[in-house]
Amino acid sequence: MSTPMALISKAGRVARPRIARAGSPAASSAFEWGVVAAGGWLMTGLYLDGWAHQHFQVETFFTAWHAVLYSGMAAAAALFGFTALSNHFSGYAWRRSLPLGYGLSLLAVLGFALAGGLDMAWHATFGFERSFAALISPPHLLLAGCGLIAAGGPLRSAWNRGKSVAGWPAIFAAIYLLSVITFFSQFVHPFNDPYALDVGPAGTVYAAEALGEISIVFQSAVLQSVVFLVLRRLQLPPGSLLLLLTINGFAMSAMKDHYRFALVGLLAGVVGEILLFSLRPTASRPSSLRVFGFAWPVALYALYFGAVGTLGGTWWSVPLWTGSIFLAGVAGLLASYCFFSPGVREHAPDPQ
Incomplete structure (x- = not known):
């Protein structure tokens, strides 16, 4: 590959490049x-x-x-x-x-x-x-x-x-995608404002319950949407979900010093790896996609409320916090239908 410096003529002028290659250079x-x-x-x-x-x-x-x-x-x-x-x-x-x-x-x-x-x-x-x-x-x-x-x-x-398989640079790009979205939606992120612990900046009991519920459902949909966006074209390599939630979970929990939730992200990442290995969700395995879409957010927010319990417990009623875990799974399930419509086969090949 010629460098710009190599194309400077003796007269000090830059030589005009000749367009001789078709297509685009490889990355x-x-x-x-x-x-x-x-x-x-x-x-x-x-x-x-x-x-x-x-x-x-x-x-x-x-x-x-x-x-x-x-x-x-x-x-x-x-x-x-x-x-x-x-x-x-x-x-x-x-x-x-x-x-x-x-x-x-x-x-x-x-x-x-x-x-x-x-x-x-x-x-x-x-x-x-x-x-x-x-x-x-x-x-x-x-x-x-x-x-x-x-x-x-x-x-x-x-x-x-x-x-067929996403390289690690692509996985990091997906992590950055998730992290930008979670940063700019931090006002409805349960790692940033854990309304299940206290009313916090919501100000009233009703607002804290509503915002807490919305934050769990919304962030479940965002997380699974990013994952399904990759799965539409590519397979996820082992360790990718663990890295995704470990990095994003630490980043979100650190902004208001809720570091215990960083451990939730790590553990949920481990669960995600187990689900990915056992279910092998792909477009040609729609049932596995649906189960994965529902199960991973459920595991994440079950672990989340477990962490809340170690911090003194939640003031939410049992129907509210258990229903929140269930609705997190529903949000992930709906995301799977948005990215993988019934009867549609996408480009990502099956694992061999």
Whole structure:
């Protein structure tokens, strides 16, 4: 592969590249793990910023947490930009200079930079939001969307390559997808606000019961939707569900120091691995998909209420907390029907 430096003429002018290669370049292992590293850097900055907002009163745009967040995106931009430039000077057209699935990632990092400037102007105009408003302000939602698209490159690439088993870069992309969604829906996440323990920020008994119930059902649907999104095209390698819930569970529980729920994520990940191994859910095994869709959220929130019990027990009535566990399974079951309609065969092959 020719490098941009090698194409500078003796006169100091850059030689014009000749477009001689069809298609798109292959995604090397080093490149994909570089994207994973940049995505992890970005996610670390995102959750550090969330943790800081939960523990301190932030009154400036220029914080250490923002520095981690934006430097992570800068690292991603540098990786995509240099790779595109190198491939272009190796004979690929600009619009095909990144591996399949990564063109959107480059556009997303550019959008992230624009959204960052908008965010700074927004704060200068309207001040710094508090609580729920900080999550749903338009610049923050734009940043979330761009970050999600940028970090999702390995998953899109795996889909395009048509592999049977998801590689680990694709699994990390799925973890980042889940983590962006859970971060921006933290106001309805039981690891962040455990309303089964106390009324908390809900303020009233009715609100705490309603928000607690909604959070369990909503997050069950989100979790299973991310998993089924991967399963539509790819098989999950052993250990992927354990990694998914361990990382996401720790990140969500750490923001308000509910670290016991991180252990819930780890144990539920182990249960997910057992279910994945025993049921082998695929599009050609719809019954296994339905059982998995129902059983995994049930196990997760049974463990969750077990942890609540070790923290002093729940004030919820028995019908409420047991019904919440059941409805978590119903949400996962419905997600399976959304991604795998009856009678439809998807692309993911059966395990051999």
